[in-house]
Amino acid sequence: MPIAPPAVRAEGLSKVYGSGDTAVTALDTVSTQLDAGEFTAIMGPSGSGKSTLLHLLAGLDTATGGRAWVGDAELTGLDDKRLTRVRRDRIGFVFQSFNLVPTLDARENIVLPQKLAGRRTDAAWFDEVVGSLGLTDRLTHRPSELSGGQQQRVAVARALVMRPTVIFADEPTGSLDSQSGADVLGVLRRSVDDFGQTVVMVTHDAAAASGCDRIIRLADGRIVADERR
Numbered sequence: 508m509p510i511a512p513p514a515v516r517a518e519g520l521s522k523v524y525g526s527g528d529t530a531v532t533a534l535d536t537v538s539t540q541l542d543a544g545e546f547t548a549i550m551g552p553s554g555s556g557k558s559t560l561l562h563l564l565a566g567l568d569t570a571t572g573g574r575a576w577v578g579d580a581e582l583t584g585l586d587d588k589r590l591t592r593v594r595r596d597r598i599g600f601v602f603q604s605f606n607l608v609p610t611l612d613a614r615e616n617i618v619l620p621q622k623l624a625g626r627r628t629d630a631a632w633f634d635e636v637v638g639s640l641g642l643t644d645r646l647t648h649r650p651s652e653l654s655g656g657q658q659q660r661v662a663v664a665r666a667l668v669m670r671p672t673v674i675f676a677d678e679p680t681g682s683l684d685s686q687s688g689a690d691v692l693g694v695l696r697r698s699v700d701d702f703g704q705t706v707v708m709v710t711h712d713a714a715a716a717s718g719c720d721r722i723i724r725l726a727d728g729r730i731v732a733d734e735r736r
């Protein structure tokens with residue numbers, strides 16, 4: 508039987524900002540692979556390279572060395588147009604600041620990426636995701652009419668309906684109170700357990716990371732610990 512490729516892979520991935528005396532090595536030859544259907548936390552002190560790693564793996568920034576793949580698609584070396592397509596088709600995002608369109612209601616926000624990609628939304632899958640995230644009664648509300656936790660659940664639903672190879676979440680609970688944060692983490696956990704979704708989350712919060720399957724710790728742009736739970 509063919510072995511499924513890892514959801515995400517990095518080989519000697521590096522990012523240097525600037526040059527000469529002012530060069531900063533944000534990421535220093537990082538190699539790792541993340542299996543499909545796992546929930547991974549990336550932790551480390553401020554400035555350790557967490558966001559840089561996430562952005563390189565998500566094709567939001569370009570590496571200065573090494574290679575990165577999402578599924579069987581190599582991100583490194585792609586031109587902007589191809590990179591945009593890989594991001595659109597294979598990668599879901601959840602940001603600290605929700606990034607919802609204020610003039611659209613929850614339903615319109617959730618299906619927007621599919622609309623932009625010219626894809627039809629599978630109604631049964633949409634209903635399952637929205638039901639699982641407890642958003643069925645909120646679909647006609649605009650972001651301003653939703654709590655922070657509800658807005659973040661809309662953002663998670665928006666990522667999940669695309670069935671991406673991986674969802675990258677950058678401090679998804681960073682601007683939420685502890686109860687709403689716990690709800691959002693529960694939703695991400697369920698998306699892994701119930702839907703087999705692969706999720707990679709940057710967090711400062713040890714409690715948030717404790718619910719993950721794996722914790723990768725960075726310091727000075729390198730992986731210094733990699734624990735499976």
Ligand SMILES: Nc1ncnc2c1ncn2[C@@H]1O[C@H](COP(=O)(O)OP(=O)(O)OP(=O)(O)O)[C@@H](O)[C@H]1O
Pocket residue numbers: 524525531532533551552553554555556557558559560
């Ligand atoms: N655009 C940039 N130009 C120059 N240096 C940068 C740039 N972006 C990040 N850096 C530097 O790269 C290093 C890693 O930054 P990064 O944002 O990845 O860390 P982080 O672990 O996500 O930090 P935080 O937890 O504070 O968000 C830091 O030293 C940072 O100052």
